[in-house]
Amino acid sequence: MNVQQVTKKTRTTTQTQVDTDWVISEQAIALVYNGISHAVMMATPDDLHDFALGFSLNEGIIERETDLLDFEVKQQTNGLELNITLNSRQFSALKNKRRSLAGNSGCGLCGVESLEQTVKSRLCLPKSSLITLSACQHAIEQFIDKQVLRQKVGGVHGAAFCSTETGEVLLIREDVGRHNSLDKLIGALVKNKQQLTPDKGFILVSSRASYEMVDKTIAAGINHLVSMSAATSKAIDWAEQHQLNLIAFASSTRQVIYADNTIS
Structure with missing residues (x-):
């Protein structure tokens, strides 16, 4: 069960109200x-x-x-x-x-x-054209609506696989942990590999783009990671070393490109 019902007290300066609430299961x-x-x-x-x-x-x-x-x-x-x-x-x-x-x-x-074990051996991704601003915007516009658990309880991270051409959200997974949501998404992509190949999409995540999030994207053979939060220094370095296109602070109006490894 991915959500649980709990009793809560809502306290203000004038009253305390007792009722129930839904929270994410951990x-x-x-x-x-x-x-x-x-x-x-x-x-x-x-x-x-x-x-x-x-x-x-x-x-x-x-x-x-x-x-x-x-x-x-x-x-x-x-x-x-x-x-x-x-x-x-x-x-x-x-x-x-x-x-x-x-x-x-x-x-x-x-x-x-x-x-020494923190440095993993990964193959370099092939260079590819950077996804368009409109594709990122379209993905972000759909992202929140498709996060069913987040809408119900909050406190949930999401990871989505989106079309590089249109930004259409093709697959999404949620979890209390940001790494877990991406692991779940990559597992689901592998199970649907005949329809959803790595070269056809990019990953959009609700969390910050950390080293591990970048590394998982590279391991999956996906060329683009878009984060709605910040990127870390190690994530940017790892993305540049492996030719991953990394975009952070992504919203419907603004995006910050930290690693642009496009075809020259």
Whole structure:
């Protein structure tokens, strides 16, 4: 259940009113690979197969969708377990990484053992034409209306895949965590890869464009990341190094281009 009903008190200078409210659900979700717990994230418990697939791809645990052989959700006392079965080759590689992390909804590098592990190996994206101002504007105009959870409860991040030509929002995922929403979106894109190929769209996110958000976009092979909030210095550097077009502070009237790696 992605939302929960709670009792609230609304207090003003003249009165206190008791009624109910809807809030976003946040649970501990463990990603368990072949019986071994690898990560615990605080997330919204929906689109969990998308989350497991996107997280596994972005972390380099799997190379393709078919490396994930089976998936099962188990309710535990303190949260949910996503029991993921990998093929023997990918599971052997995972064990060799010796990574064990426990993260929260804002954690992108928790659990790494050294500074060297924070630098990931990514292929450079092919250069591409920068998406138009009108496509960005059209995507932003639709974005809020398509965030169903945000409209109901607030406190939710969104990540959308939008057409590079028109800005039409083609797919959207939401979560209490900004990284999680992007993992879910990328997982959903992989499942719909025949219709939604990376070269046909850009990613629009409600959160800031951090290093990890840029890195996940690069890992997915998508050339453009548009953020409705700020960009960080590391995100800009990583985008420039990998030829990602990065736009931040995007609104219906204004956009800031921090990395423009267009075809010369």
